[in-house]
Amino acid sequence: MATQKHDPRGAQQSQGLEKRTVVSCFIFRFAPGQPSHPSVALFKRSDKVRTYRHHLAPISGSIDPADPTPLAAAWRELHEETTLTPSDLSFWRTGKPFTFSDPSVGREWTVHPFAFRLKDPAEGAPAEAIRTDWEHEAWQWYDPRTVLEDARLNTVPRLTDSLSRVWFEGITNDRAGKALATGLGRLQADHESGARELTAIALRVFRDFMAETREDLDEKGWDMIRMAAWHLIKNGRESMGAATQNAILAVVAEIEGIWEQKTGSGPEQRWDRILSLIDDHLGRRRHIAQRVKHSFISYLQSHFRTDTLTILTISASSTIRDSLLEAFDSLRIQTLELRILESRPLFEGASIASSVLSTFKARANPPDKRLRVRIYTDASAALAAQDVDVVLLGADRISATKGVSNKTGSLPLVLSARHVAPSARVLVLSDLEKVNGSGGIIDDELSESNDPCEVLSTWRRDGVKGAQVLENGMKANQSDERNSSVTVENTYFEWVPLDMIDAFVCEEGVLKKGGIQEISRKVGERADRYFGNL
Structure with a gap:
């Protein structure tokens, strides 16, 4: 599992065992028309490596101090040991890291599992693209179910644990595995929905998974539930996953109460209650959005008493889109001037401008209500900010330490406004689900790079x-x-520091920086409670 490479973070000794943090990289191949039946590549380690000679293993190696993230280490190891690059592979899934000891080699391993998909030959990645180095003496494709079930295979220790953490289909029934895999694929591919819509999708996928497992879960059912929840948070759209994390954790907390009840209801009744509580969470989400709108209206009423209000925004936050016209209706403002940056490369700004304008025109508006929409190129942020009253940002994620993660272009917009319109108020309009937990599942250092x-x-x-x-x-x-x-x-998202935000407007009113930090702490504790020992 480890190779003859630099020891990560200075191999520490603990109880006589050398600690090593490694990546475990599984390469999957999917035959055309067979999305549910992949093959996985396993490599036979050579006699030149230090540990587990002639054992089957995925591509693996130590995380070096120079590696910015475990995923970066995974890509490095893949290239070094197989020559594969992102032109040959696509990143697929992250597995929950775990630690185990192997006294036979004097090591304590912390393993970070990852899964990658070999691209179709039409995309430029034939199987012969895999060319191994000196660390391996052979390799071949295996049925992953065989790897999980055949104890006769001579594999490195805990390989099945690593594999099942990225290929959950091997430990669920076919229907449940397909429901979860299909849902994750939908979340990963959705670059149009905001975090609120993605969270609703994730909850429905979670419900579908639960419905398909109701007859199969045994005493390990609680672990299976937590595993599915973890994957929805980590392997959907992680950069927008803070809201999903909070919603899923709230559901799991209630499921725990039902799961632990040993008397008073049979399995069927218990399962019906679980499905009903997920439905209830989905239904209540509409009320949260309405409360955010009311808080926004109250804030504007308290701070602006003019005939004309000029608001500058970026991207396509559904919370902002749904709140602007309702606020306009409720305020004694005759003219709303809405300035929007076009937001390249997908032009979400143009989309939100079209949506707001179409909705306004479709309504019966009082004759004294006027909406003016101005669209600016992203490079015109300073020009767009001239004399604005409000710079309005949505939030895909809120961090107690890094600030607000929003569409790239948000930071230049705020900096421009601070320079050319120093009296403008910078507002973040968001529900509290977007607050990420400190030390939780979602990595605040994550930078989502998308297709060039x-x-x-x-x-x-x-x-x-x-x-x-x-x-x-x-x-x-x-x-x-x-x-x-x-x-x-x-790159889709960037951080706006907390100190540059005048107010966080949410369903609870206006939130202070200390309030964000307290929510973040609680979310982190809840994530550790349900996933720390998974």
């Missing part, structure tokens, strides 16, 4: 000069051209 083709397609469509040269340069990177390289960054 979203940027390139815009250049192609607009006929940008030189776009083909840059695209060819990106392809040259993959063939290891050493004297030049081109990278197109497509």
Whole structure:
């Protein structure tokens, strides 16, 4: 499992065992038309490695101090040991890390499991793309169920634990595994819905999973429930997963109470209660959104008593979209000037402008109510901020230490407004579900990088000069051209520090920085309670 490489974070000794933190990288291959029946690559370790010679293993190795994240270490190990890169593989899933001791080799291992998918040959990744180095003497494809069930396979210790943490289909029934896998795929691919909508999707997927397991869960059922919950939080849209984390944790806390009841109801009644409580949580979400709107209206009523209100925003927060016109209706404001940055590369700003304008026109508005919509390019943030009253941000995640994570462009927008409109108020409109737990599942250091083709397609469509040269340069990177390289960054989210925010408007009214920190602490404690020993 570990290789002859630099010891991560200075191999410490504890109870006579050397501590090692490693990644365990499983490569899956899916045959065309068989999304539920993958093969997994296992590699036979050579006699040149220090531990577990001639044992079957995934690609593995130590996390180096220079690796910014365990996932970065995983990509490094994959390239070093198989030559594979993101042009050959797509990242698929993260598994829950775990620790175990092996006195036979004098090590205490902390394992971070990851799963990757080999791209289809049409995407440029044939199976022969895998070329192993000296650490392996052979490799082949296996049925993952065989790996989990066949005790005769000579594998490295706890390989089945690592595998089942990324390929949960092997420990659930087919229907439940498919429900969870399909739901995760939907969450991962959804780049249009906001965090609130994604959370509702995750809850419905959780309900589908529970409905498909009601006849199969035994004494390990509680672990299975927590496992599904963990995957929905970590392997959906993690960058927008704080809301999902809070909603799922609230459901799991109530399920625990039902699960622990040994008398008073049979299994069927218990299962019906579990499904009903998830339905109840889904129903109550509408009331939270309405309370956020009321808090927003109250804040504007308290701070602005003018005939005209100018609000500048970015991206397509559903909370902002749904709150703007309701606030306009409720206030004694004759003119609402709404300025919106277009928000490249997907132009969500144009989408929210269209939605707000269409809704306004479809309603019977008093003759003295006027809506003016102005759309600016992202580079015009300073011009758009001139003389605004409010800079209004949504939130995909709120951190007690890093601030508010919102669509990239939010920080330049706030900085511009502070310079050209120092009296403008910077507001974050969000429900409390977006507050991430301290030390919880969602990593605040996570930076979601998305497909550069979203940027390139815009250049192609607009006929940008030189776009083909840059695209060819990106392809040259993959063939290891050493004297030049081109990278197109497509990062969706960035942090706005807490100190730059004047008010956090939520369902409880206006939240202070200390309130965010307290909520974050409680969420972290709850996450540790239900997932710490998973």
